[in-house]
Amino acid sequence: xxxxxxxxxxxxxxxxxxxxxxxxxxxxxxxxxxxxxxxxxxxxxxxxxxxxxxxxxxxxxxxxxxxxxxxxxxxxxxxxxxxxxxxxxxxxxxxxxxxxxxxxxxxxxxxxxxxxxxxxxxxxxxxxxxxxxxxxxxxxxxxxxxxxxxxxxxxxxxxxxxxxxxxxxxxxxxxxxxxxxxxxxxxxxxxxxxxxxxxxxxxxxxxxxxxxxxxxxxxxxxxxxxxxxxxxxxxxxxxxxxxxxxxxxxxxxxxxxxxxxxxxxxxxxxxxxxxxxxxxxxxxxxxxxxxxxxxxxxxxxxxxxxxxxxxxxxxxxxxxxxxxxxxxxxxx
Numbered sequence: 001x002x003x004x005x006x007x008x009x010x011x012x013x014x015x016x017x018x019x020x021x022x023x024x025x026x027x028x029x030x031x032x033x034x035x036x037x038x039x040x041x042x043x044x045x046x047x048x049x050x051x052x053x054x055x056x057x058x059x060x061x062x063x064x065x066x067x068x069x070x071x072x073x074x075x076x077x078x079x080x081x082x083x084x085x086x087x088x089x090x091x092x093x094x095x096x097x098x099x100x101x102x103x104x105x106x107x108x109x110x111x112x113x114x115x116x117x118x119x120x121x122x123x124x125x126x127x128x129x130x131x132x133x134x135x136x137x138x139x140x141x142x143x144x145x146x147x148x149x150x151x152x153x154x155x156x157x158x159x160x161x162x163x164x165x166x167x168x169x170x171x172x173x174x175x176x177x178x179x180x181x182x183x184x185x186x187x188x189x190x191x192x193x194x195x196x197x198x199x200x201x202x203x204x205x206x207x208x209x210x211x212x213x214x215x216x217x218x219x220x221x222x223x224x225x226x227x228x229x230x231x232x233x234x235x236x237x238x239x240x241x242x243x244x245x246x247x248x249x250x251x252x253x254x255x256x257x258x259x260x261x262x263x264x265x266x267x268x269x270x271x272x273x274x275x276x277x278x279x280x281x282x283x284x285x286x287x288x289x290x291x292x293x294x295x296x297x298x299x300x301x302x303x304x305x306x307x308x309x310x311x312x313x314x315x316x317x318x319x320x321x322x323x324x325x326x327x328x329x330x331x332x
Contacts, residue, residue: 032081034332039076039325045069046320050302054263054313060298062320072215078103078114085119091180092122109144110136110214112165123180128171135160136214146212147205154307155212158204165213169198179234188234190243196226208258210310217308222256225249230276240280245290247272264297265314271295272322284331294322 045066052058081100087093101116112134120126136144137160145163146155172195179188201221202211211219225248232243250269251257257266272294279287298318303309 037076039074041325043069058316074107076105126173148210151311164203167200171196185236192230194228224251241278245274263313288327290325292322
């Protein structure tokens with residue numbers, strides 16, 4: 001397990017955009033529904049390519065060097081309670097609602113309760129506030145939670161239920177379906193765009209000191225962002241959606257990290273380009289398949305025996321094939 005998913009609720013929302021997962025429950029007068037999502041990802045290995053000098057700013061592609069680097073798995077259960085708040089009979093506002101969603105995320109190395117409050121004022125816009133608190137442990141050498149010991153030694157695991165990961169997030173979502181303007185089974189060209197503002201932290205770790213959560217390091221306590229754009233075409237077939245997802249993420253302020261890490265480029269923006277396929281087997285079951293091509297910091301030299309790259313000098317963006325991910329969503 002290398003890093004935690006961030007696409008679970010984004011892709012679930014995208015699937016539900018054209019095919020409302022709760023429509024049957026609404027017809028029966030049931031205001032809430034329970035869903036369960038199981039995620040799995042497989043990672044090949046792409047060793048970093050060190051070229052040029054720190055000032056070159058070179059972009060390059062790192063080819064896969066080994067068939068296996070890691071896997072990850074996660075199960076998330078959530079209950080969504082929908083409170084209708086219609087403003088009128090206009091199609092843009094008649095489906096307005098507030099949705100309350102408690103959730104529980106479980107991985108082999110962490111446990112994290114979550115809570116979401118979403119408001120849909122018009123059909124194509126949604127605002128969400130959320131919070132989560134979790135703790136992690138080490139399992140077969142995989143760290144769920146850790147603090148940087150040193151650049152050479154990497155992260156030291158922290159004691160579960162004595163240290164806690166926390167995140168507070170504000171999300172803005174815009175969604176559009178051409179099928180709402182041109183009705184038909186084959187006119188659903190859809191788009192969904194989100195922008196999340198997050199404050200994340202790990203208790204007991206000094207501000208500016210890097211830490212690790214769910215086997216994913218290079219994190220600090222502070223403000224960061226995540227943007228997600230999906231463009232797709234939806235069809236009345238088992239292969240319900242084909243599309244492409246674009247992800248942008250990073251920290252707002254270089255001073256979130258201690259100044260000793262300044263040459264490492266703390267405000268680097270990670271960019272991911274992901275072909276996405278959604279298979280809809282029934283109104284309640286869908287499988288999302290994602291291939292991710294990601295970018296990471298490139299350096300002018302290799303880390304050698306050091307467990308982290310914090311001591312290296314950034315010199316450009318490095319692209320590589322990151323993972324194959326599967327996400328199965330079932331609504332009860």
